[in-house]
Amino acid sequence: MEEAVIQIKNITKEFKVLNHREGVKGGLMDLFSRDYRIVRAVDDISMNVEQGEIVGYLGPNGAGKSTTIKMMAGVLEPTSGEILVNGVIPYKNRAGNSQHIGVVFGQRSQLWWALPLIESFKLLRDIYQIPKAEYEEMLSFYASIADMENLLHKPVRQMSLGQRTLSDILAAFLHNPKIVFLDEPTIGLDVSMKAKIRELILSLNEKKHTTVILTTHDMGDVDALCRRIVIIDHGKMLYDNDMDHLKGFFGSYRTLKIRVSGDVNGHLAEIQRQFPDMRTETEEGWITILVDEEKTGVMKVLNTIQESVKVRDVQIEEISTEDVIRKIYEGDMG
Numbered sequence: 480m481e482e483a484v485i486q487i488k489n490i491t492k493e494f495k496v497l498n499h500r501e502g503v504k505g506g507l508m509d510l511f512s513r514d515y516r517i518v519r520a521v522d523d524i525s526m527n528v529e530q531g532e533i534v535g536y537l538g539p540n541g542a543g544k545s546t547t548i549k550m551m552a553g554v555l556e557p558t559s560g561e562i563l564v565n566g567v568i569p570y571k572n573r574a575g576n577s578q579h580i581g582v583v584f585g586q587r588s589q590l591w592w593a594l595p596l597i598e599s600f601k602l603l604r605d606i607y608q609i610p611k612a613e614y615e616e617m618l619s620f621y622a623s624i625a626d627m628e629n630l631l632h633k634p635v636r637q638m639s640l641g642q643r644t645l646s647d648i649l650a651a652f653l654h655n656p657k658i659v660f661l662d663e664p665t666i667g668l669d670v671s672m673k674a675k676i677r678e679l680i681l682s683l684n685e686k687k688h689t690t691v692i693l694t695t696h697d698m699g700d701v702d703a704l705c706r707r708i709v710i711i712d713h714g715k716m717l718y719d720n721d722m723d724h725l726k727g728f729f730g731s732y733r734t735l736k737i738r739v740s741g742d743v744n745g746h747l748a749e750i751q752r753q754f755p756d757m758r759t760e761t762e763e764g765w766i767t768i769l770v771d772e773e774k775t776g777v778m779k780v781l782n783t784i785q786e787s788v789k790v791r792d793v794q795i796e797e798i799s800t801e802d803v804i805r806k807i808y809e810g811d812m813g
């Protein structure tokens with residue numbers, strides 16, 4: 480069997496951070512005797528990733544996602560543990576590693592601000608010594624999947640956030656790296672731009688069999704792109720498996736959506752009183768209730784609600800990715 484393109488074994492990353500003391504006196508004290516504490520941002524994480532996979536690397540803010548990515552990219556050295564990316568230790572071989580990886584950190588462009596995109600591409604071509612034929616092929620592939628006419632001759636600083644993100648992603652894939660790290664690439668984008676970005680990532684992954692490690696808070700990204708997800712919290716791994724497996728685990732859950740008229744919040748309060756253990760939500764006249772069929776049947780819930788609330792429309796769906804992830808954070812995987 481081929482070696483996994485990313486191999487991580489028990490990596491930990493600790494940061495030493497200064498405890499600032501307050502006020503002028505505190506500032507002076509900081510100068511003379513420093514009071515540090517240790518933050519363990521990544522705590523004993525292990526995983527292997529195969530060539531061509533798209534892995535969703537998920538977790539709440541501060542979970543340690545970006546720190547892990549920086550270690551894979553060779554920007555940070557692990558405090559302990561082993562990490563091999565494409566067979567090399569990233570932080571010991573940054574130049575060698577960068578040939579095989581691409582990175583996009585959402586909202587922080589890697590491109591030359593004042594230059595039209597095409598000039599950035601040419602610089603990247605020279606830096607990575609991309610052979611002419613491959614470069615040309617990549618540009619024509621790009622033209623087939625994105626609206627390059629509107630991008631290529633525009634200076635990056637004149638681009639919208641969406642155009643810039645798109646450009647950043649194209650730039651990250653340009654030298655045909657084996658692995659691309661996308662850290663919150665869709666943050667701040669509108670719905671249609673998000674859809675475009677997802678299509679782009681999928682096309683690039685399919686065409687070049689590129690491994691993609693993606694962090695995101697948008698479950699739409701996960702649904703569209705990731706067959707496997709890894710979830711971390713407080714630096715520790717909570718879960719690593721296929722999306723299908725995960726949805727199967729919560730297979731007895733249904734999302735019951737009902738449309739009501741009148742006082743939606745009043746109806747919601749009534750439903751919450753009737754079913755205090757079920758998670759509820761409202762949006763634009765719809766009330767959503769997460770029902771575990773092993774405990775209470777959906778029809779029973781619906782009938783009970785209808786005794787006090789006039790229901791105008793009903794939808795029953797499987798559990799959403801968002802609810803699945805939320806349940807993992809809540810420790811419901813046992």
Ligand SMILES: Nc1ncnc2c1ncn2[C@@H]1O[C@H](COP(=O)(O)OP(=O)(O)O)[C@@H](O)[C@H]1O
Nearest residue numbers: 494496518520539540541542543544545546547
């Ligand atoms: N350079 C740093 N110095 C000190 N603490 C850091 C540094 N980078 C990250 N941290 C801390 O490590 C933890 C994980 O951060 P990060 O990896 O950025 O999380 P995420 O990307 O999941 O939001 C946080 O508590 C953060 O404050």
Ligand SMILES: [Mg+2]
Nearest residue numbers: 544545546662
């Ligand atoms: Mg982050």
